[in-house]
Amino acid sequence: MTDECCGSQTPDPSLVDNAEFTAAIDDLARSEKRILAALKTPEATAEFLADPSKFLRRLKIEVPAVVEHRLRRPRVNRAENLTAQPIVLPNGQTITPNVTVRITGRER
Amino acid sequence: MSGQQTAGFDVVMEFSEKPLQDVLGVALDTNNFLCSLLGFLQIQCQDFEVSVSLDRPTNPVLTADQTNAVDIQISGGPWRIRLIAGIDVDRSNPTLHSARLNLHDRLYHISATLAGAPVNTDVLANSLGNTVRAIALPVAVPITAEPNAPLVAPTRLDVKVIDAASGPNAFAVCVTFGGGTPGNLANLTTNAIPPGGDVAVLMSFGYLMRLMEPLIEKGLLLDPGDFEDGHLTRSVEFDKDNDVFLTRLDFSLVDGPTPADAAIRVRCRVEKEGFCYTASADFGGDFKLGVLNGAPHVSAKLSDPDFDIDVPWYCWIGAAFLGALLGGLIGAILLPVLLHLVTSTVEDVVNTVADTVVAAVNAVTPDLGGVPAVGFALPFANAFIDDVGIGCRFVVRDTAPVRCQGTVRLRPGQELDLDNGRVGPAGTDGADLRWIGRDNDAKFEALCISRIADTPWVRFDEVPRYRLYALDYSDRSIPVADLGILQVIDLPFVPDIEMFLPSMAVYVVRTNERRLAMIQVTGIVGDAVTLRYKTFGVTDPTVRILGEFACPPRVFTAIDLDGKLAVESVSTRPPIRPRRDLPAKVAPLLTRSAASRRDKPRPFTEVARLEEMAALEGTLGGSAEVQLRSGDALVSLPASELLAVADVRQLPMSRAISRRFAVIAVARQRSAVFTTVADRISDVSSVTWWLNSTLLDAGQSDATIDGVGYKFSQGGMQLSLTTDSKSAYEFELRVAVENANANRFETSRCIRFDPVCRRRYPVLSDWKDLVGVVKGYPTTLLR
Numbered sequence: 001m002t003d004e005c006c007g008s009q010t011p012d013p014s015l016v017d018n019a020e021f022t023a024a025i026d027d028l029a030r031s032e033k034r035i036l037a038a039l040k041t042p043e044a045t046a047e048f049l050a051d052p053s054k055f056l057r058r059l060k061i062e063v064p065a066v067v068e069h070r071l072r073r074p075r076v077n078r079a080e081n082l083t084a085q086p087i088v089l090p091n092g093q094t095i096t097p098n099v100t101v102r103i104t105g106r107e108r
Numbered sequence: 109m110s111g112q113q114t115a116g117f118d119v120v121m122e123f124s125e126k127p128l129q130d131v132l133g134v135a136l137d138t139n140n141f142l143c144s145l146l147g148f149l150q151i152q153c154q155d156f157e158v159s160v161s162l163d164r165p166t167n168p169v170l171t172a173d174q175t176n177a178v179d180i181q182i183s184g185g186p187w188r189i190r191l192i193a194g195i196d197v198d199r200s201n202p203t204l205h206s207a208r209l210n211l212h213d214r215l216y217h218i219s220a221t222l223a224g225a226p227v228n229t230d231v232l233a234n235s236l237g238n239t240v241r242a243i244a245l246p247v248a249v250p251i252t253a254e255p256n257a258p259l260v261a262p263t264r265l266d267v268k269v270i271d272a273a274s275g276p277n278a279f280a281v282c283v284t285f286g287g288g289t290p291g292n293l294a295n296l297t298t299n300a301i302p303p304g305g306d307v308a309v310l311m312s313f314g315y316l317m318r319l320m321e322p323l324i325e326k327g328l329l330l331d332p333g334d335f336e337d338g339h340l341t342r343s344v345e346f347d348k349d350n351d352v353f354l355t356r357l358d359f360s361l362v363d364g365p366t367p368a369d370a371a372i373r374v375r376c377r378v379e380k381e382g383f384c385y386t387a388s389a390d391f392g393g394d395f396k397l398g399v400l401n402g403a404p405h406v407s408a409k410l411s412d413p414d415f416d417i418d419v420p421w422y423c424w425i426g427a428a429f430l431g432a433l434l435g436g437l438i439g440a441i442l443l444p445v446l447l448h449l450v451t452s453t454v455e456d457v458v459n460t461v462a463d464t465v466v467a468a469v470n471a472v473t474p475d476l477g478g479v480p481a482v483g484f485a486l487p488f489a490n491a492f493i494d495d496v497g498i499g500c501r502f503v504v505r506d507t508a509p510v511r512c513q514g515t516v517r518l519r520p521g522q523e524l525d526l527d528n529g530r531v532g533p534a535g536t537d538g539a540d541l542r543w544i545g546r547d548n549d550a551k552f553e554a555l556c557i558s559r560i561a562d563t564p565w566v567r568f569d570e571v572p573r574y575r576l577y578a579l580d581y582s583d584r585s586i587p588v589a590d591l592g593i594l595q596v597i598d599l600p601f602v603p604d605i606e607m608f609l610p611s612m613a614v615y616v617v618r619t620n621e622r623r624l625a626m627i628q629v630t631g632i633v634g635d636a637v638t639l640r641y642k643t644f645g646v647t648d649p650t651v652r653i654l655g656e657f658a659c660p661p662r663v664f665t666a667i668d669l670d671g672k673l674a675v676e677s678v679s680t681r682p683p684i685r686p687r688r689d690l691p692a693k694v695a696p697l698l699t700r701s702a703a704s705r706r707d708k709p710r711p712f713t714e715v716a717r718l719e720e721m722a723a724l725e726g727t728l729g730g731s732a733e734v735q736l737r738s739g740d741a742l743v744s745l746p747a748s749e750l751l752a753v754a755d756v757r758q759l760p761m762s763r764a765i766s767r768r769f770a771v772i773a774v775a776r777q778r779s780a781v782f783t784t785v786a787d788r789i790s791d792v793s794s795v796t797w798w799l800n801s802t803l804l805d806a807g808q809s810d811a812t813i814d815g816v817g818y819k820f821s822q823g824g825m826q827l828s829l830t831t832d833s834k835s836a837y838e839f840e841l842r843v844a845v846e847n848a849n850a851n852r853f854e855t856s857r858c859i860r861f862d863p864v865c866r867r868r869y870p871v872l873s874d875w876k877d878l879v880g881v882v883k884g885y886p887t888t889l890l891r
Binding site for chain 2: 021025028029032035036039048049052067070071073075076077078081082083084087088089090091092093095096097098099100101102103104105106
């Protein structure tokens, strides 16, 4: 079941159970140390969030076709999903969230 | 350092010397009290002035046990009386602690002179000590002696005169509430009254937290004990549906350069783990107190929230869609929790304490020794945090009878008789004032034997009669330049408007019939002047009845709609939106500028001018018109309407969101004390009361009158009355006062008794009630 407003309430089985995709991720996971090492700076994290494929290619990590395909789907994660906009409160006051995104490894 | 002002007491009220002076002045001006004192010195009764000092006297030198001394000087013409007496608490009634000037046990000094020569004061001292015995200071608090008294029920009253080493002195009244222990009077050493105020109500941070703990636990859906002493005691899963944990909630006081800069700091942290993410949010703000329309409110300087979100790299690549993760955290957690803390914790509790203290001290004011206690009102003026304080003005309730009052408009040449409010043409018989001249030459003139005095006051309704006695009356005029000024002001909606701002100066006229009348100009339109007046009788013997059946003090902070308490009704107050539209009336002024509200910050001087106007709002009243002029266009606007448009202060959050209120019915007190005030009647020899024309015999203590049972007792100028009526009704109370010459003075008053008092409380809400209040954000979370 999906919620247009708020994203998946449960992981989409078609995504997590896709054997080809899982294998591709396992394949990429062999480069996890390099990926995480390259994500030390906020700029690198922003680059990864904006275009993971480009980021991986810059690291000379081959991006499997199934992943490339997945990243072109309409419901792909986008950097703006984790970019905060100013919040206008009922009395007109505004607060602006500071968002720090950390990209972590598989072991979590 | 913040948090020390209350010296360990739950609530401290500090009064400057001026309120004490007003209380004594009105007491001396009531029931011929001063005249009776002067009689013991063989001095003729006449006008007087009184001054009060809380500096510990050095001449005479007091002994160490002569504490809490008040140095009082009363004078008039050639005579002067000096009293030094101590303040203490009367605890003889275990259910009522009252502050008093104790003349029986603490009359430290008395002296008098007439034309510079000492006068024997033995008889006066004997009368003060043994007959008058005490003068009630208007702070009497109903006391609950139960060991588990409610948090808002006072359990003890203490007092102290603060003879400050530096700065002004103060008289402190310290209240301890249920669950608290008295603080240390020795640590009360400085005056905390903010500049411009007369009274400060100081609440200890610890007491506020004691009150807030149950509210926060209920409101954030925590268990008892989860929040103690301003801190969360453990990590709590406070949203079980969404696996959200509250891991930090801290309330603390933070200092500023001045109390106005200090704040209550609130810091929160929530954490949530979901499929493919871990998120936390740190948020909060500094809560400052302000006063808007007479009620304390919290203005929150909210800090920008900090989100930390951990996402595994492979999840971002496509293992899960995290589309509304951040929006959900903001909409479903952060905003409702933040709004709840801003609107339903600090502000509710501060309002409750302020209401409780003011209601408690005004609920019962005893009369002592035949001297009626003098009541007062405490309009909130400003609020600060150090502990948490509210600055108030002190408005004494005058007992003097008003002969006539009203508002009149005078055209050039017209005259006003202040003894009866009559306006007439030049030559009007008995007139006291004439408005004469035009434009810059216009002025008021005193006529015949009437005389005018300047005063330093602008709050017309708050001046008691006794203050008028010692003014300097002369045969003078009041030029229009002293009545107000035409000044250019840069209002929010359009610049360069000329506005006539009345000076609001109060003048006093001694009329040709020797009465005292206050006047105040509230507007000048063209050549016509609008004038308020109030004339006190100072030679007319009058009798009045004071007193009523009061409601009991409040015992709740907010109402929990859990069915345990009978609620009469629940209503929802809609949110207030900032006003954006200009009154149609100002359209003629807008030719020189775009008709848009200007939100950009204005220079400080203009903000200060607007605030000065806001402070005068109560005095101006809704009917007072302020003239605005731009070029040839002239518009008169009610002051309140102008202020509503001009006030661009931040709307308090509590008013910007809807709020539910519940009305509950509580039993009204069945007993009341009625006091007769006999003005300009000396040597009162008897007081007789009737209820619905039935004589209340002094030898009786109960009666059934028109089907209602009463118990009553009489003493001096008072009647204590208890009714057994189960329903609302009215009765006539009549009193007759006779003097030694058997002259009889009567009055009557319709008294209403309603066995039910209706009280309105905010409904206890929880943070989830505020989910969705800010539109545009998801209201659920990613799992």
